[in-house]
Amino acid sequence: MGLDYPFARERKAQLPCARSERALLRPAGFLDLEALQRIEGVCFQRRRFRKEQLEWVLRNERALTLVEDDGRRLTGALMLLFEGRVCRVLSVAVIPEARRRELGTRLMLVAEDLAHDRGCSTIRLEVSTQNVGAIELYRTLEYVMDGLLPGYYSWGEDAFSMHKSLAAPPPPEVASARPTAEQNSMS
Ligand SMILES: CC(C)(COP(=O)(O)OP(=O)(O)OC[C@H]1O[C@@H](n2cnc3c(N)ncnc32)[C@H](O)[C@@H]1OP(=O)(O)O)[C@@H](O)C(=O)NCCC(=O)NCCS
Numbered sequence: 001m002g003l004d005y006p007f008a009r010e011r012k013a014q015l016p017c018a019r020s021e022r023a024l025l026r027p028a029g030f031l032d033l034e035a036l037q038r039i040e041g042v043c044f045q046r047r048r049f050r051k052e053q054l055e056w057v058l059r060n061e062r063a064l065t066l067v068e069d070d071g072r073r074l075t076g077a078l079m080l081l082f083e084g085r086v087c088r089v090l091s092v093a094v095i096p097e098a099r100r101r102e103l104g105t106r107l108m109l110v111a112e113d114l115a116h117d118r119g120c121s122t123i124r125l126e127v128s129t130q131n132v133g134a135i136e137l138y139r140t141l142e143y144v145m146d147g148l149l150p151g152y153y154s155w156g157e158d159a160f161s162m163h164k165s166l167a168a169p170p171p172p173e174v175a176s177a178r179p180t181a182e183q184n185s186m187s
Helices: 006-012 030-043 051-059 103-117 132-140 173-177 181-186
Strands: 024-027 063-069 074-083 086-094 122-128 144-149 159-165
Touching (some): 024 103, 030 086, 051 063
Antiparallel strands (some): 063 074, 122 159
């Protein structure tokens, strides 16, 4: 099953289309575990999710993993954790051969749509101060740097925390179910 979200669709229209016809963005399952480990292996030198951590994310009802599948292999992955009104980006990764073709951007835009749909007002992430490419990607998407986290990673590297405020979530059902003046006068 592919995913197509309205915000991403609108914004995608502004992006050059560089994806293969067969590429599909879909939720990941346990059958993707090995492929996800491969992505972690090629995309991260140090901060890799171990197998048990990936299993935890795949099992967690508050988490969601999406993968881009080109029919032959997974080219990108996005892991999200929903914590009330905050959506945390646990990881976004694109295999080296597929980079600089807007896949990272697409994954992050879908993350925003999903977070918005789940009633989140903010999307947050941490990124190594050394990860120039990722910082640039988030800046392009209008994330705001809001803190420096000294020694955030186990090997001592610092991180920036970044966030983006999302458009107000849709009003709750009750608001639209409120009786009109006409209905009131009939009761
Ligand atoms: C960061 C990452 C996800 C970006 O994926 P991508 O598909 O290449 O990103 P996009 O093609 O959507 O890039 C959009 C913009 O972000 C910026 N950007 C992305 N990678 C960049 C790099 N290496 N250097 C400078 N700017 C970069 C550019 O402005 C780029 O636009 P441009 O290509 O028109 O110049 C990918 O490089 C990656 O997987 N890195 C390893 C894992 C990682 O560090 N993940 C993030 C931390 S959790």
